[in-house]
Amino acid sequence: MMWFRTSLAAAGLAIATAIPASAEIVASTCRLLSYDGTITRVKTFRCDFMQRGGNVLVNSAEHEFSFLAAEQGETYIRINSIPLRFTRTGEYTLEVTQSPWLR
Numbered sequence: 001m002m003w004f005r006t007s008l009a010a011a012g013l014a015i016a017t018a019i020p021a022s023a024e025i026v027a028s029t030c031r032l033l034s035y036d037g038t039i040t041r042v043k044t045f046r047c048d049f050m051q052r053g054g055n056v057l058v059n060s061a062e063h064e065f066s067f068l069a070a071e072q073g074e075t076y077i078r079i080n081s082i083p084l085r086f087t088r089t090g091e092y093t094l095e096v097t098q099s100p101w102l103r
Contacts, residue, residue, distance in 0.1 A: 023052035030058060031083070031095040049084075049096050056086070058096060065094055 054069030
């Protein structure tokens with residue numbers, strides 16, 4: 001009987017991991033600070049935030065950002081705060097305020 005439970009548990013785990021997890025898209029407000037030498041440009045816009053497996057996608061009508069979990073600390077810095085911040089040193093900082101009531 002024990003082998004049956006173990007086999008059943010293993011089969012359930014295999015099925016659960018084979019089904020891709022869905023990620024919720026959250027309507028958000030983004031603030032982009034672009035760095036160009038001594039000039040910093042600031043732009044605020046509506047965006048969609050999606051996180052799955054530690055990977056983050058942020059999309060809007062004009063912009064698309066991708067932050068892979070494997071690259072965190074190497075190509076960008078993530079600060080978990082409100083707003084959530086992603087910085088690519090010398091290029092830009094993206095601040096994301098999740099606000100599902102926007103739409």
